[in-house]
Amino acid sequence: MTGQVVVSSQGSMVTISVHGRFDFNVHKEFRDAYETALKNDQLENFVIDFQPTEYIDSSALGMLLILRERIGSKARIKLTRCNKEIRSTLDISNFNKLFDIQ
Amino acid sequence: MLRSVCAGRATVTQNNNNMKILIVEDDRTSQVTLSAIVRKIGHTFIVADNGQRALELFTREQPTLVLMDVLMPVMDGHECARRIKQLCGTRFVPIIFLTGMTDDADLAKCIESGGDDFLSKPYNYVLIKAKIEAMGRIYTVNETVAQQKAELERQQLLIEQEISLARHVFNAITVASAKDIPSLRYWTSAVGSFSGDLLVYERSPAGQLHILFGDFTGHGLASAIGAIPASDVFFAMTKKGFSITEIAVEINKKLNHFLPTGLFCAAGLISVDTLRQRIEVWNGGLPPVIAIAADGSIVKQIASTKLPLGVLKNSDFDSHTEIIPLTDVYGLIAYSDGLIEAQNSEGRMLSQEGLEQVIHSAAAAPAVFNSICDYVTDFIGEEPPADDISLLEIRCDEMPAETIETLRQNFTQAVATHWSIEVNVGGDTLQKTDPLPILMNWLMAVKLPEGQRTYLYTVLTELINNAIEHGLLGLDSSIKATPAGFEEYYLQRNQGIQRLSGGYVVMRLEQVPVPGGRMIKVMVKDSGTGFDFHTVCSSLAGNEKFSGRGIALARSLCSSLQYKDAGNIVEAEYSV
Numbered sequence: 068m069t070g071q072v073v074v075s076s077q078g079s080m081v082t083i084s085v086h087g088r089f090d091f092n093v094h095k096e097f098r099d100a101y102e103t104a105l106k107n108d109q110l111e112n113f114v115i116d117f118q119p120t121e122y123i124d125s126s127a128l129g130m131l132l133i134l135r136e137r138i139g140s141k142a143r144i145k146l147t148r149c150n151k152e153i154r155s156t157l158d159i160s161n162f163n164k165l166f167d168i169q
Numbered sequence: 170m171l172r173s174v175c176a177g178r179a180t181v182t183q184n185n186n187n188m189k190i191l192i193v194e195d196d197r198t199s200q201v202t203l204s205a206i207v208r209k210i211g212h213t214f215i216v217a218d219n220g221q222r223a224l225e226l227f228t229r230e231q232p233t234l235v236l237m238d239v240l241m242p243v244m245d246g247h248e249c250a251r252r253i254k255q256l257c258g259t260r261f262v263p264i265i266f267l268t269g270m271t272d273d274a275d276l277a278k279c280i281e282s283g284g285d286d287f288l289s290k291p292y293n294y295v296l297i298k299a300k301i302e303a304m305g306r307i308y309t310v311n312e313t314v315a316q317q318k319a320e321l322e323r324q325q326l327l328i329e330q331e332i333s334l335a336r337h338v339f340n341a342i343t344v345a346s347a348k349d350i351p352s353l354r355y356w357t358s359a360v361g362s363f364s365g366d367l368l369v370y371e372r373s374p375a376g377q378l379h380i381l382f383g384d385f386t387g388h389g390l391a392s393a394i395g396a397i398p399a400s401d402v403f404f405a406m407t408k409k410g411f412s413i414t415e416i417a418v419e420i421n422k423k424l425n426h427f428l429p430t431g432l433f434c435a436a437g438l439i440s441v442d443t444l445r446q447r448i449e450v451w452n453g454g455l456p457p458v459i460a461i462a463a464d465g466s467i468v469k470q471i472a473s474t475k476l477p478l479g480v481l482k483n484s485d486f487d488s489h490t491e492i493i494p495l496t497d498v499y500g501l502i503a504y505s506d507g508l509i510e511a512q513n514s515e516g517r518m519l520s521q522e523g524l525e526q527v528i529h530s531a532a533a534a535p536a537v538f539n540s541i542c543d544y545v546t547d548f549i550g551e552e553p554p555a556d557d558i559s560l561l562e563i564r565c566d567e568m569p570a571e572t573i574e575t576l577r578q579n580f581t582q583a584v585a586t587h588w589s590i591e592v593n594v595g596g597d598t599l600q601k602t603d604p605l606p607i608l609m610n611w612l613m614a615v616k617l618p619e620g621q622r623t624y625l626y627t628v629l630t631e632l633i634n635n636a637i638e639h640g641l642l643g644l645d646s647s648i649k650a651t652p653a654g655f656e657e658y659y660l661q662r663n664q665g666i667q668r669l670s671g672g673y674v675v676m677r678l679e680q681v682p683v684p685g686g687r688m689i690k691v692m693v694k695d696s697g698t699g700f701d702f703h704t705v706c707s708s709l710a711g712n713e714k715f716s717g718r719g720i721a722l723a724r725s726l727c728s729s730l731q732y733k734d735a736g737n738i739v740e741a742e743y744s745v
Binding site: 124125126128129130132133136152155156159160161162164165 | 384386387430431432433435453454455456472473474475476477480506510518521555556
């Protein structure tokens with residue numbers, strides 16, 4: 068279902084993924100998802116899995132920036148399994164300088 | 170206007186205990202029976218004995234439910250029900266028909282004329298109470314929906330006002346751009362009622378055309394808010410002669426400060442300098458800026474190598490620009506990501522490759538812009554656009570002669586005529602402070618254009634460094650003859666500066682008017698014993714040593730340069 072935010076956690080790693088369109092409509096769910104994840108004291112690795120994501124826009128970029136600021140130095144953020152267009156958008160905005168993109 | 174919308178809101182009955190019921194019945198006995206029942210249930214009632222009276226009472230008393238007899242004089246129940254439903258409009262007031270008939274056709278007619286239910290005689294208290302309660306629940310639901318609709322309409326009004334404000338602001342910003350630039354073509358297609366992509370441009374006093382092309386995150390008011398400080402800084406600094414490097418730093422600082430995390434501006438800052446034949450581009454977050462030749466082929470693509478404006482703190486910001494020579498470049502094509510991400514009816518994206526194809530297939534450079542506009546419009550077809558689309562073409566035309574003449578006149582009027590500044594630093598101050606920025610800030614303050622400042626910076630750096638290194642530290646330039654020696658020299662320089670305690674360097678700049686313009690006189694004096702400047706100051710040509718080029722370079726930029734006395738004083742003249 069598009070707009071669905073799915074969270075899974077294994078020990079010190081939390082994985083969040085957004086299905087379909089990652090845009091301003093998922094703002095609240097995304098935020099709830101990472102706020103819940105941050106309650107885990109053992110959290111070391113934060114992974115955003117883009118495999119089920121079809122599309123991101125600039126509000127998604129904004130949400131990633133907010134997440135990064137929120138996490139601070141508590142954990143490392145990885146963006147994984149981006150498709151070609153999503154990777155291209157992240158590269159044009161040079162988010163590889165702020166995030167670990169795989 | 171807002172006030173009247175609020176006043177129209179009805180208050181919702183929390184429970185069914187306060188219903189006002191209109192009884193429309195011409196038979197006296199029935200009136201009494203029904204009113205007694207209604208009173209017993211716990212509601213209030215009003216009575217009309219015909220349809221006409223009922224309409225009057227309905228309008229005046231605004232009941233929440235109607236019990237309607239069918240057969241009445243003057244106006245019957247069917248007609249009255251029709252009229253009442255008309256009066257209600259979108260409000261829901263339940264009408265329960267009272268009828269002695271059991272014929273299906275007659276009962277159907279009751280519903281058709283606006284009745285929501287029917288009760289048959291003889292009147293049964295339990296049944297009447299149940300039906301009134303059920304209708305009451307439906308009434309409550311409808312009232313809630315009507316309220317929510319009114320609230321939504323109110324919010325919609327607010328949103329439209331904000332969009333209107335944003336559009337006003339954007340227009341005001343854009344209108345401020347320079348008027349006399351025929352070499353720009355711009356096409357924009359907005360998703361909402363206006364595009365959040367910003368384009369502003371202005372000429373610098375030195376004749377460069379500065380362009381700021383930006384795509385703010387968000388739409389409407391969110392994008393307009395960032396556009397205000399960005400364009401303010403752009404215009405003010407361009408008119409003062411600042412470079413796009415310096416402008417990028419300031420805009421980033423402002424946006425980083427004012428905008429919340431998550432709001433930023435993917436932007437391109439472009440400077441087209443036809444006098445000095447170069448193009449300078451800072452691209453942070455836009456798709457590649459494409460330089461095309463006269464035959465329409467792609468000369469170069471300047472990709473985004475920076476983060477968008479407003480993301481990074483000032484200390485992390487990278488303001489380096491890419492510089493390409495203007496020769497062979499017909500013009501630049503810049504566009505927002507909405508263009509390459511536009512989708513056709515099959516969901517396929519136009520893509521960067523698609524755009525390059527269109528450019529390649531255009532007949533010649535002047536046709537490229539229209540080719541792209543036509544192609545994108547066809548590609549999208551009837552699909553509603555998902556993002557604002559903007560396309561900008563900057564032709565690198567020669568500036569018209571009148572503009573050059575006007576610039577020259579403006580410049581000679583703008584720059585202060587006669588000034589002087591003298592800075593005197595002792596050795597111990599030199600340990601901690603670099604005197605050069607003081608002088609450069611001064612030159613900015615007296616509005617020396619950026620190009621002139623760059624050259625003067627070179628001259629001053631060389632003369633001051635020479636004063637420090639030869640005069641105060643007594644370093645030997647011949648060490649610099651080998652690469653290893655070069656390193657050693659600068660190591661000694663750093664150590665020497667750390668240990669400086671005595672001595673001084675005096676720097677003096679004075680601008681005086683001369684026929685045809687202005688002249689800046691430079692004087693640097695140090696407390697050292699001087700050096701043998703005759704042998705060191707060889708010409709640039711054929712100089713392959715690592716030393717001595719500094720002074721030769723400075724000399725080549727000045728109209729005159731002379732060392733005096735023992736070599737601890739140098740005087741130079743720089744024409745503006």
